[in-house]
Amino acid sequence: MHETDPALVRAAAAGDLRAFEQIVRDHQQPVWRFLRRMLGDGTAAEDVAQETFLRVYRRLPGFGFESKLSTWIFQVARNAGIDELRARERQARLIGAVSPPPRSASGPGEARVEIDQALATLPVDQREALLLVEVLGLRYAEAATVLGAPVGTVKSRVFTARSRLAAWASADDGPSVDRRTPGREVTGEV
Amino acid sequence: MRCDDARVAASLRADDELDGAPTRADLDAHLATCAGCRSFEDALRGLRSQLRVEPVGRVPDVAPAVTARLRDGDRSGQATGRRPRPPARRRPLAVAAALAALAGATAGATFVGLGTEPRAPAAADVPALVMAAQHDIRTLEARYAVTEVAVEGVRGPGAAATRTFVADLTYRAPETLGLRVQETTAGRPDVERAAGELIVDGDRWWEATTRQCSPAAGVARCPDEARTWSRSVAGREPFATAAPVPVDLVSPVGSFALAADPPPLGERDLAGHRTLGVAVTAAQVAPILDGLSAAVELRPVHPTDPVELWLDAEHLVPLALVVRAADGPERSRWATATGASERAGDVILRLEATTARINGPVDRDAVTVPDREPSSSVDGGFRPTAGDDDPVVAGVPVPTALPEGFEPHRSGTVAAPGGPAVGVRSWSDGRAWLTVRATTEWPGGRLFGDLGPDVRPVDLGAAGVGYASADGSRIALHAADLDAVVSGSLPPDDLRAVAAGLDLVGVAVPDHWAEAATATVAEAAAALPGLLTARSADGFGAPAVRADGETVTQAHAGPGQRGFTLTQRRAAVLPPPATGDEAGVEVRGTAGRYSRERGELEWVEQGVTVSLRSHSLGLGELLAIAERLEPA
Numbered sequence: 001m002h003e004t005d006p007a008l009v010r011a012a013a014a015g016d017l018r019a020f021e022q023i024v025r026d027h028q029q030p031v032w033r034f035l036r037r038m039l040g041d042g043t044a045a046e047d048v049a050q051e052t053f054l055r056v057y058r059r060l061p062g063f064g065f066e067s068k069l070s071t072w073i074f075q076v077a078r079n080a081g082i083d084e085l086r087a088r089e090r091q092a093r094l095i096g097a098v099s100p101p102p103r104s105a106s107g108p109g110e111a112r113v114e115i116d117q118a119l120a121t122l123p124v125d126q127r128e129a130l131l132l133v134e135v136l137g138l139r140y141a142e143a144a145t146v147l148g149a150p151v152g153t154v155k156s157r158v159f160t161a162r163s164r165l166a167a168w169a170s171a172d173d174g175p176s177v178d179r180r181t182p183g184r185e186v187t188g189e190v
Numbered sequence: 191m192r193c194d195d196a197r198v199a200a201s202l203r204a205d206d207e208l209d210g211a212p213t214r215a216d217l218d219a220h221l222a223t224c225a226g227c228r229s230f231e232d233a234l235r236g237l238r239s240q241l242r243v244e245p246v247g248r249v250p251d252v253a254p255a256v257t258a259r260l261r262d263g264d265r266s267g268q269a270t271g272r273r274p275r276p277p278a279r280r281r282p283l284a285v286a287a288a289l290a291a292l293a294g295a296t297a298g299a300t301f302v303g304l305g306t307e308p309r310a311p312a313a314a315d316v317p318a319l320v321m322a323a324q325h326d327i328r329t330l331e332a333r334y335a336v337t338e339v340a341v342e343g344v345r346g347p348g349a350a351a352t353r354t355f356v357a358d359l360t361y362r363a364p365e366t367l368g369l370r371v372q373e374t375t376a377g378r379p380d381v382e383r384a385a386g387e388l389i390v391d392g393d394r395w396w397e398a399t400t401r402q403c404s405p406a407a408g409v410a411r412c413p414d415e416a417r418t419w420s421r422s423v424a425g426r427e428p429f430a431t432a433a434p435v436p437v438d439l440v441s442p443v444g445s446f447a448l449a450a451d452p453p454p455l456g457e458r459d460l461a462g463h464r465t466l467g468v469a470v471t472a473a474q475v476a477p478i479l480d481g482l483s484a485a486v487e488l489r490p491v492h493p494t495d496p497v498e499l500w501l502d503a504e505h506l507v508p509l510a511l512v513v514r515a516a517d518g519p520e521r522s523r524w525a526t527a528t529g530a531s532e533r534a535g536d537v538i539l540r541l542e543a544t545t546a547r548i549n550g551p552v553d554r555d556a557v558t559v560p561d562r563e564p565s566s567s568v569d570g571g572f573r574p575t576a577g578d579d580d581p582v583v584a585g586v587p588v589p590t591a592l593p594e595g596f597e598p599h600r601s602g603t604v605a606a607p608g609g610p611a612v613g614v615r616s617w618s619d620g621r622a623w624l625t626v627r628a629t630t631e632w633p634g635g636r637l638f639g640d641l642g643p644d645v646r647p648v649d650l651g652a653a654g655v656g657y658a659s660a661d662g663s664r665i666a667l668h669a670a671d672l673d674a675v676v677s678g679s680l681p682p683d684d685l686r687a688v689a690a691g692l693d694l695v696g697v698a699v700p701d702h703w704a705e706a707a708t709a710t711v712a713e714a715a716a717a718l719p720g721l722l723t724a725r726s727a728d729g730f731g732a733p734a735v736r737a738d739g740e741t742v743t744q745a746h747a748g749p750g751q752r753g754f755t756l757t758q759r760r761a762a763v764l765p766p767p768a769t770g771d772e773a774g775v776e777v778r779g780t781a782g783r784y785s786r787e788r789g790e791l792e793w794v795e796q797g798v799t800v801s802l803r804s805h806s807l808g809l810g811e812l813l814a815i816a817e818r819l820e821p822a
Contacts, residue, residue: 017257017260017261020256020257020260021253021256021257024252024253024256024257025251025253028249028250028251028252028253029249032249032250032252033249037241042250046250046252049250049252050252050255050256050259053252053253053256054256054259054260057256057260114533114534114535115237115240115241115535131241133205134237134238134241134242135241135242139205139207140205140207155202155207158201158205159197159198159201159202162201162204162234162237163197163201163230165233165237166230166233166234166237169233169236169237169535170229170233
């Protein structure tokens with residue numbers, strides 16, 4: 001991704017929706033991919049991506065170019081993702097049901113059910129650090145900016161997350177994930 | 191170094207964040223002696239491949255919904271503090287994928303690029319680097335460890351779950367190569383098991399395979415004639431495709447000639463070489479896998495299987511390759527049909543160099559064709575000549591503009607009984623090569639030069655019109671008294687420049703030749719107004735177009751075996767289902783259908799039936815291409 005032209009940012013901040021649409025198109029792919037892995041659900045990721053860009057638009061006049069625009073947008077996306085996870089928790093408590101781990105993307109044909117289930121077992125702080133580095137390819141320093149945490153913390157969270165996933169990947173009967181989820185194979189024909 | 195420290199270092203190195211102590215060398219030293227940490231590092235790479243994969247066409251476009259909500263004055267509760275109302279869902283792609291899944295045919299998955307700048311700037315342009323590096327490869331001597339997860343249907347019940355091989359490759363540019371593959375047991379070569387060798391030295395080609403054999407009851411071992419089989423070719427034409435040299439093992443030109451920039455996977459050290467990793471698919475690296483299979487039969491892989499490929503950073507020689515099972519019902523069904531039992535994400539084939547020396551001296555014996563009597567032998571019909579003594583060779587035009595560094599290689603004549611006398615000249619520069627073949631005796635009916643059914647006219651300026659094969663690797667000219675074809679490992683544009691400098695004037699083929707219906711996109715659009723094209727599909731060559739009445743076919747070749755055909759016909763309804771496995775999918779906002787067996791996606795748009803067909807791309811990639819079709 002190229003660094004966004006400051007003129008485009010200023011135009012969008014001044015209310016130019018065509019300029020803003022360009023910014024959305026330039027950044028939505030990594031935002032959605034990050035959220036999809038964080039939430040384990042492509043549909044929720046789309047809703048939260050929309051919410052992310054609405055927040056971005058609202059806060060754009062205050063963006064001061066202290067960081068790259070993409071870093072700043074990832075910050076907003078990460079916060080919107082955390083809000084969504086908290087909302088789910090609240091909802092689960094309200095219903096009083098035994099709270100399942102964050103909804104996993106087990107809809108028909110969803111790819112990567114297994115890795116998403118494994119991700120869902122990670123604490124959120126480890127999951128988000130890993131995804132920023134692994135899915136978005138951010139440098140540790142950049143991920144630290146997004147998370148508002150020291151670089152050393154990012155480093156240890158990424159490592160811990162990886163160690164847990166590696167243990168999951170190498171164990172056929174992983175500690176907390178049943179890899180042979182029944183019924184994930186779709187066999188229906190029209 | 192303790193394992194804990196090594197694993198932290200491996201994690202840092204995966205992110206290119208390992209600076210200071212411990213160093214890469216410290217880590218490599220530990221990994222060399224610690225299988226546990228090696229498998230940890232492998233697991234990290236596996237996770238990366240899985241996390242960076244997304245079904246194609248799944249990334250939704252939220253821009254229309256966001257801007258619509260902003261226009262409606264929805265500032266996400268700015269004034270009132272309430273949460274926004276549920277957004278209107280506009281996601282044709284997600285719908286298409288969901289419908290496809292319900293129909294039992296899920297979207298295939300492919301790698302998506304990273305959201306930020308690539309870590310290794312050098313990895314950004316791997317296709318161009320591969321094309322350029324082939325000129326500087328003179329020799330290669332390498333040994334590889336190969337591991338495959340066996341497929342029961344292929345090996346028979348009770349076969350070992352995994353097989354391991356050691357492969358030795360010796361190459362001297364441009365077309366001398368020895369490849370020996372031997373199955374191993376407990377890490378040692380096991381002569382009772384499968385083995386194979388392929389040796390090519392200019393005009394001589396030799397292949398021998400030894401199969402694993404179960405002796406009959408009461409017999410101690412199989413007779414040698416039941417176990418080994420060999421064949422040879424003499425009189426082999428320069429760079430003959432019928433008796434190929436698997437040079438893509440040396441430099442993967444076939445896998446990158448038409449490729450888009452692949453997503454980078456970072457860098458790692460392998461067999462003493464700095465390597466760049468890229469994420470590709472099995473269809474794209476088919477020339478490499480086929481090259482290895484030339485010596486010993488390996489298990490089948492699915493065209494959409496994701497592949498990590500690690501290339502020497504300087505010479506772009508493949509030093510490691512890991513094939514994983516792709517995801518989805520389509521792939522699962524294929525696995526069941528072939529007797530494979532792997533799960534998505536499992537490594538099914540792995541090749542890794544243990545030693546590799548580029549441009550060093552090579553062992554002459556390793557590339558000497560044996561004098562043993564083969565089980566069968568063939569004469570390719572090529573007879574070398576020195577200089578221009580032979581009138582047939584003298585009649586082969588020499589390009590006025592040879593790329594710099596190319597030197598004359600073998601030349602001579604080829605004649606099959608009853609066929610035309612063909613003259614051949616060839617040139618090479620390292621592993622890069624170029625041939626011109628020509629004949630005055632071509633009987634016609636189709637173009638000289640085996641271009642395949644799909645060709646496209648190319649404007650050669652003063653040299654008139656030429657015809658290029660769909661993959662751009664061959665260009666034929668039909669001139670007044672000579673038919674000629676140029677082929678080579680050069681990028682398509684460079685090959686075109688060579689063809690334009692042949693001092694021939696190509697003319698359009700006669701009306702009764704097979705290629706007469708070949709058209710340009712503009713001509714086809716005139717025949718079928720509203721014609722859709724796939725010009726924005728990245729990583730494929732320009733289309734070979736045919737216009738037969740109101741049916742227009744555009745064939746796009748891609749790297750390796752990747753490619754697809756787009757056919758449009760004036761007809762408002764789809765023809766009856768041909769194979770009976772058609773399932774409903776939504777495509778471009780309308781109801782269409784997909785046949786797994788034919789790999790064909792069909793729908794009707796503006797009174798025209800449209801078909802997208804491919805044997806190397808999954809439904810997901812076809813849907814993504816379909817969404818991006820645009821009028822000519």
